[in-house]
Amino acid sequence: MRYTQLRSFHNVANAGGFNAAAEAFNISQPTLTAQVGALEEEFGVELFVKRGRRRELSDTGRQLLGITTRLFAEEAEALAFLTESRELRTGRLSIGAVGPFHVTEMLAAFNQAYPGIELAVKIGNSAEVLGDLESYRCDVAVLAYIDEDDRLLTIPYRRHPVAVFVRRDHRLAGRHSVRLPELEGEPMIVREQGSTTRRAFEGALARTGTKPRLVMEIGSREAVREAVIRGLGISYVSEAEFVPDETLRLIPIEGAEVYTYAHVVLLRQRQASRIIKAFLDVVHRTRGTVDAMTAAIAGQR
Numbered sequence: 001m002r003y004t005q006l007r008s009f010h011n012v013a014n015a016g017g018f019n020a021a022a023e024a025f026n027i028s029q030p031t032l033t034a035q036v037g038a039l040e041e042e043f044g045v046e047l048f049v050k051r052g053r054r055r056e057l058s059d060t061g062r063q064l065l066g067i068t069t070r071l072f073a074e075e076a077e078a079l080a081f082l083t084e085s086r087e088l089r090t091g092r093l094s095i096g097a098v099g100p101f102h103v104t105e106m107l108a109a110f111n112q113a114y115p116g117i118e119l120a121v122k123i124g125n126s127a128e129v130l131g132d133l134e135s136y137r138c139d140v141a142v143l144a145y146i147d148e149d150d151r152l153l154t155i156p157y158r159r160h161p162v163a164v165f166v167r168r169d170h171r172l173a174g175r176h177s178v179r180l181p182e183l184e185g186e187p188m189i190v191r192e193q194g195s196t197t198r199r200a201f202e203g204a205l206a207r208t209g210t211k212p213r214l215v216m217e218i219g220s221r222e223a224v225r226e227a228v229i230r231g232l233g234i235s236y237v238s239e240a241e242f243v244p245d246e247t248l249r250l251i252p253i254e255g256a257e258v259y260t261y262a263h264v265v266l267l268r269q270r271q272a273s274r275i276i277k278a279f280l281d282v283v284h285r286t287r288g289t290v291d292a293m294t295a296a297i298a299g300q301r
Contacts, residue, residue, distance in 0.1 A: 002042075008035035009047060010068040013057055084116070091275050092118040096129035096138035098196075101241055102158060102262040103142045109286040110279055117275065126194065133265065139276055141265040144196035153271055155264040155280065157287055160240040162201055162258040164251045167231055177254035180208045187233035188212035192219035197260050201236045204258040 015021035047061035
């Protein structure tokens with residue numbers, strides 16, 4: 001009840017009297033008088049003093065008005081913030097990702113649709129990103145591989161073929177494609193254990209019974225690329241993540257399906273969040289747009 005009493009006092013003080021407040025705020029004058037009177041009686045204070053036929057603020061009333069002015073200004077600010085959040089004009093979305101390629105595409109589309117939303121991105125390995133998702137340190141994750149988990153909602157976003165890349169003076173550099181069995185015994189530079197690209201590539205090798213010669217394991221895509229440039233061996237990469245270089249040649253794999261994937265992942269219990277739902281809507285639209293463009297380009301070839 002004190003909140004209503006404070007509001008009544010605030011309205012009377014700002015309007016300059018009980019009758020003026022009653023008319024301005026469409027509240028009966030006896031109701032306002034009762035509310036202010038109850039506040040004065042409960043705390044044993046005098047908020048208004050009589051000056052002839054008028055009532056003016058007492059010293060206590062003037063000090064209380066300063067407090068209620070701040071109180072109701074902050075209430076208005078809180079309501080404005082909640083309204084903007086509901087309409088997605090403000091807020092913050094935190095995203096964890098195993099790599100920048102796909103998440104950058106999504107973020108650009110989301111920022112265009114909701115420019116008032118602050119975006120925070122953390123790049124890490126799969127275990128780190130999944131841990132952040134499960135502990136609510138991020139709202140959405142973009143992962144290349146995900147095990148079945150009833151707690152998670154997984155949305156396939158994109159897949160890209162894996163290709164071999166070699167230095168330009170390598171015997172395979174002039175080829176338009178290569179079959180996996182042709183890599184038997186070939187010096188191979190690989191990513192670290194747990195790499196989804198490595199998992200996909202080694203799975204395909206196993207299915208064909210091919211065994212390259214592992215010469216180096218490196219936990220960095222950039223360092224693998226540098227090792228190939230220096231002639232230490234050949235390697236593989238998702239075509240989407242290959243950085244063109246005049247010293248390197250990217251060679252598609254023929255006769256085997258080897259892909260990397262991107263999945264958008266969230267906790268099922270959070271799918272009702274307005275900001276997460278908005279992000280998923282953007283993801284679906286972006287995926288559809290890119291797929292249509294890819295199909296159009298393929299049709300022109």
